[in-house]
Amino acid sequence: MRARELSEPFPTVGLDSGAMQAAQLLAGQRLPGLIVCDEAGHPYTVLPGSQVLRFLIPRYVQDDPRLARVFGETASDEMWGRLTTSTVREVLPARRDLDELPIVDGDATTIEVAAVMARMHSPVVAVVSQGEVLGAITVSRLLQQIVPEAPSAR
Amino acid sequence: MTTTLVIAAFVGAYVLIATERIHRVAAALAGAAAMVLLGVVDVHVAFFSEETGVDWNVIFLLFGMMVIVSVLKQTGVFDYMAIWAAKRARGRPFAIMVMLVLITAVASALLDNVTTVLLIAPVTLLVCDRLGVPPVPFLLAEVMASNIGGTATLIGDPPNIIIASRSGLSFNDFVINLAPIVVVLLVVFIGMCRVMFRSALSYDEERVAAVMELDEREVIRDHGLLVRSGIVLVAVMAGFIAHSALHVEPSLIALLGAGALVAVSRLDAPEFLEEVEWPTLVFFMGLFIMVGALVEVGVIEAVGKVVTERVGDQYFLASSVLLWGSALLSGIVDNIPYVATMTPLVQGLVESGGNTTEANALWWALALGADLGGNATAVGASANVVIIGIAARNGHPISFWHFTKYGIVVAAVTIAIAWPYLYLRYYAFG
Numbered sequence: 032m033r034a035r036e037l038s039e040p041f042p043t044v045g046l047d048s049g050a051m052q053a054a055q056l057l058a059g060q061r062l063p064g065l066i067v068c069d070e071a072g073h074p075y076t077v078l079p080g081s082q083v084l085r086f087l088i089p090r091y092v093q094d095d096p097r098l099a100r101v102f103g104e105t106a107s108d109e110m111w112g113r114l115t116t117s118t119v120r121e122v123l124p125a126r127r128d129l130d131e132l133p134i135v136d137g138d139a140t141t142i143e144v145a146a147v148m149a150r151m152h153s154p155v156v157a158v159v160s161q162g163e164v165l166g167a168i169t170v171s172r173l174l175q176q177i178v179p180e181a182p183s184a185r
Numbered sequence: 186m187t188t189t190l191v192i193a194a195f196v197g198a199y200v201l202i203a204t205e206r207i208h209r210v211a212a213a214l215a216g217a218a219a220m221v222l223l224g225v226v227d228v229h230v231a232f233f234s235e236e237t238g239v240d241w242n243v244i245f246l247l248f249g250m251m252v253i254v255s256v257l258k259q260t261g262v263f264d265y266m267a268i269w270a271a272k273r274a275r276g277r278p279f280a281i282m283v284m285l286v287l288i289t290a291v292a293s294a295l296l297d298n299v300t301t302v303l304l305i306a307p308v309t310l311l312v313c314d315r316l317g318v319p320p321v322p323f324l325l326a327e328v329m330a331s332n333i334g335g336t337a338t339l340i341g342d343p344p345n346i347i348i349a350s351r352s353g354l355s356f357n358d359f360v361i362n363l364a365p366i367v368v369v370l371l372v373v374f375i376g377m378c379r380v381m382f383r384s385a386l387s388y389d390e391e392r393v394a395a396v397m398e399l400d401e402r403e404v405i406r407d408h409g410l411l412v413r414s415g416i417v418l419v420a421v422m423a424g425f426i427a428h429s430a431l432h433v434e435p436s437l438i439a440l441l442g443a444g445a446l447v448a449v450s451r452l453d454a455p456e457f458l459e460e461v462e463w464p465t466l467v468f469f470m471g472l473f474i475m476v477g478a479l480v481e482v483g484v485i486e487a488v489g490k491v492v493t494e495r496v497g498d499q500y501f502l503a504s505s506v507l508l509w510g511s512a513l514l515s516g517i518v519d520n521i522p523y524v525a526t527m528t529p530l531v532q533g534l535v536e537s538g539g540n541t542t543e544a545n546a547l548w549w550a551l552a553l554g555a556d557l558g559g560n561a562t563a564v565g566a567s568a569n570v571v572i573i574g575i576a577a578r579n580g581h582p583i584s585f586w587h588f589t590k591y592g593i594v595v596a597a598v599t600i601a602i603a604w605p606y607l608y609l610r611y612y613a614f615g
Contacts, residue, residue, distance in 0.1 A: 089314060090579045095307035097261045100403035101268060106315065106395065 034144055035137035037176060038158035038166035043068045046075060050117040054083055063154030063169055067119055074157045074164055077133045078123060086122045087113060134159050135168075141177055144168055187223055188482045194219035195475055199526075203518040205564075210464045213471025213522075220478035230481060237477030239470045242350045242436040247297070247466060249439025250340060253421065254300045255460040256446040260411040261404035263292070267308040268401035271316075276393030278318050278386040282326050283375055285309060289327045290334025290371055294364075295422065298335045298342055298568040300460055302328050306575045315395040321581050322382035325588065328572040329560045329595050333374055336556035337367040339435060340425065343469075343567075344524035344555040351528040352535070352548050355429040362549050366606045370557070370599045377598065381591055413449040417442055465567075472525045480529055489533035496534060500543040501612040503534065504550040508607065511554025512600045516561030516593070524555050546611035553603045561596035563588035 043066045044053045053065055057080050064079040085093070087110055092098045102110070133153035135144050137160040147156050148170055158165045198216025202209045220226040230237050257263075266288055274280035285305065292301045305327055313320035335341035339349045339359040349359065379386075405411055421442035428435055447457050479485050496503040507527075514523050531547050538544025559566030563573055563585045569592070573583045 089310070091307035091310035091314075091575075094575075094578075095264065097264055097404045097406075098307060098311050101264070101311070101399045101401060103398040103400065105398060 032141055032176060033137065034135045034139040034141075034156075034158045034168060035160065035165055037141070037144065037168045037172060038137075039168070039172060041066055041155070041157075041164075041167035043074075043164060044078070044119050046070070046118070046120040046123075048119045049115075050083070050086070050119055050122045051114040053078060053119050053122070054114050057083065063171075066155070066157045066164060066167055067123070068164070072164075073162055074132065074134055074159055076123065077153050077155055077157065078119060079154055082124065083114075083122055085124075086117070087111065133157065136160065137165055141173065144173055145177070148173065187225065188484060190223050191220065191225055191478050191482050192484060194223065195479055198475055199518075199522060202522055208464075209519070210468045210471065213468050213475065217471040217474035220474055223478075225478045225481050226474055230477060231474050234477070237480045239473045239477075240347070240350050242434055243346050243473075244436075244466055244469055246340065246346055246350075246434075246436040246439045247343070247469070248461060249436065249441075249443040250297055251300070251461040252443035252457055253418070253439065253446055254296055254304075255457045256410075256443075256450045256452060257296075257414055257418065258300075258304060258460060259450065259452060259456060260407070260414050262411060262414075263288075263304040264308045264404040265401045267305060267312065268399050268404070271312045271396050272399070272401070276316055276388070276390075276396040278316065278388050279379060281312060281316075282323055282378055282382070282386070285323060286326050286330040286371070286375060286378065290330040290367075293331040293334035294337040294341045294367075295418075296340070298331045298566065299462070299571050301331050301335075302568045302572050303460075303575075306572060310575075310579050311399075312396060315392065315399065316388055317392040317395075318388050319385050319581070320579075321576060321583055321587075322378075322385040324572050324576050324581075325583070325591055326378050326382065328566075328568050329592065330371065330374065331568050332556060332559045332566050333367060333370050333599060336370075336553060337364040338425075340439075342552075342556045342559075344520050345552055347521070347524050347528055348548055348552055349435070351532055354545075354548060356425040356435060357429065359552075360426075362610075363552060366553070366603055369606075370602060373598065373602060374595065377595060381594070410450055414446060417445045417449060420445070469521070469525075472522055476525050476529065479526075485529040486533070489530050489537075492530060493534055493537045498538075500538060500546065501608060504546050504607050504611070505604065507531070507547055507550040508554040508600060508604060511551055512558030512561065512596060515555045515558030516565045516596060519564070520555040520559050520566060524551065527551060527555075542611055546607055549611070550607055553607070554600065557599045557603060558596055560592045560599070561589070562592055565592065565596075 042056050045068055056062065056065060064077050067075045067078050069075040133147055133151045133156045135147055135156050135158055137158055144156055154170045155167050157167050194216060198212050201207055201212035232238055267285060270284035270288060271281045274284055289301055289305050306324060309323050309327060310320050313323055337360065339345050339356045345359060421438060424438035424442065425435055428438055450457065531551050535544045535547055563569050569588065573588065576583045
């Protein structure tokens with residue numbers, strides 16, 4: 032099966048979209064990530080849900096996870112509140128390898144899609160044809176296609 | 186001809202280490218390999234000679250302490266102390282800075298400087314974040330306190346470990362001769378912090394509640410591990426204090442302590458080896474072989490003769506040059522290779538002086554100069570590089586010059602105080 036057949040309609044956000052809006056999309060539709068488009072509407076990168084958490088949790092807590100336990104409710108609310116004043120651009124990692132986008136062509140095979148996901152640790156890849164986003168393939172959609180269906184429970 | 190090539194290889198490797206054109210471990214190993222290829226170093230010289238080989242006392246003392254730190258880290262005791270201190274200080278920035286400086290200095294005297302700042306920096310960032318004050322002054326104060334505090338003991342700073350192994354000075358010798366001046370320097374340093382970082386010490390009283398809300402008890406999950414580790418650490422320190430009387434090398438005490446901690450903690454190997462800096466240990470091995478080659482071909486002896494003739498019985502002059510010269514050079518290059526190179530020379534001077542109090546003071550001049558000089562620039566000590574890296578990762582970059590602006594003042598003042606200390610203690614009333 033080709034990528035265009037596997038792809039599903041997928042929400043996109045812009046670089047200057049609000050981070051809270053992006054997080055709400057992720058949460059509301061239970062998505063593993065979002066496709067981020069640049070000003071021209073071309074796919075720019077994928078924002079995985081884990082990157083949103085990485086943005087919210089201070090680096091010093093990531094370095095010393097024990098510190099996560101000392102925060103009270105007020106501090107937690109302040110932490111999540113950062114999303115309301117940030118954009119998607121700010122949530123994305125500071126450096127991005129422009130040659131490495133989790134994007135596949137509409138004609139890509141399942142192995143090609145899997146290889147891109149594996150190499151880039153991305154839970155979602157955008158399917159693009161002639162610069163236009165056709166949709167996206169999530170890791171669960173891909174696995175559904177390549178893994179035999181489990182025998183139904185008796 | 187061989188001697189010239191050995192000197193060239195040594196200087197070449199040293200330049201690579203100082204300029205960091207390649208990783209310092211690669212540079213030290215390349216230097217050591219050159220000595221082997223030149224036929225100066227063989228397996229006996231490299232591994233089994235006390236004078237010219239790898240100093241296994243230093244390697245295993247460092248290794249043992251790194252394992253001890255790996256286990257202590259799991260207890261969360263540093264996070265606990267720092268948050269407790271911030272709450273005791275009622276969120277007042279200068280009081281917090283003083284407490285963190287004291288915790289860091291004491292911890293650095295008992296543990297490695299790099300490890301101490303690695304443990305204290307994340308919780309410092311947390312406290313500053315909650316209080317809404319810039320963390321850079323706090324991180325700078327801590328790393329400088331770490332370099333000052335580490336000067337106090339044999340195990341506090343890697344240069345001291347090298348000096349102790351080559352000089353035969355005991356843990357107590359270091360404490361008796363260096364700890365008093367370190368206490369004075371810390372008091373002065375705290376006063377300097379008040380002046381240097383005054384602009385960062387203002388705060389919003391409403392943010393204090395955010396600090397007081399932190400619950401330090403949450404970071405200690407395994408109280409049993411904390412108690413067991415505390416008991417072993419006290420035993421290790423007692424072992425260091427008594428090592429001369431017991432005729433047991435500090436390296437063996439550190440290894441026994443590490444083994445005991447591993448046994449009582451029941452941690453898995455990846456956890457108790459987490460803080461072992463293998464690259465640092467290999468770097469030391471390479472350095473020892475490089476310096477050993479200089480000893481082997483007689484370069485150190487020749488330089489030592491010239492220096493001894495020049496010094497004569499002017500030991501205070503020699504101490505002064507060593508103190509200020511070491512401080513200057515340690516600010517420019519990492520103090521570990523510098524001290525590794527200087528110890529055979531100082532050893533020759535001390536022995537030719539008959540191991541008198543005046544001659545032995547050269548060791549203290551070297552230790553004070555190298556340890557305190559490490560504060561001068563961003564690259565003067567490994568702990569400086571580590572704290573700058575942590576600050577950058579957390580979005581608070583510290584430039585070379587920003588560090589140096591404060592570091593050079595701290596180094597100059599502390600050395601200027603250490604200088605009359607050496608004179609009064611070993612030459613005027615020695």
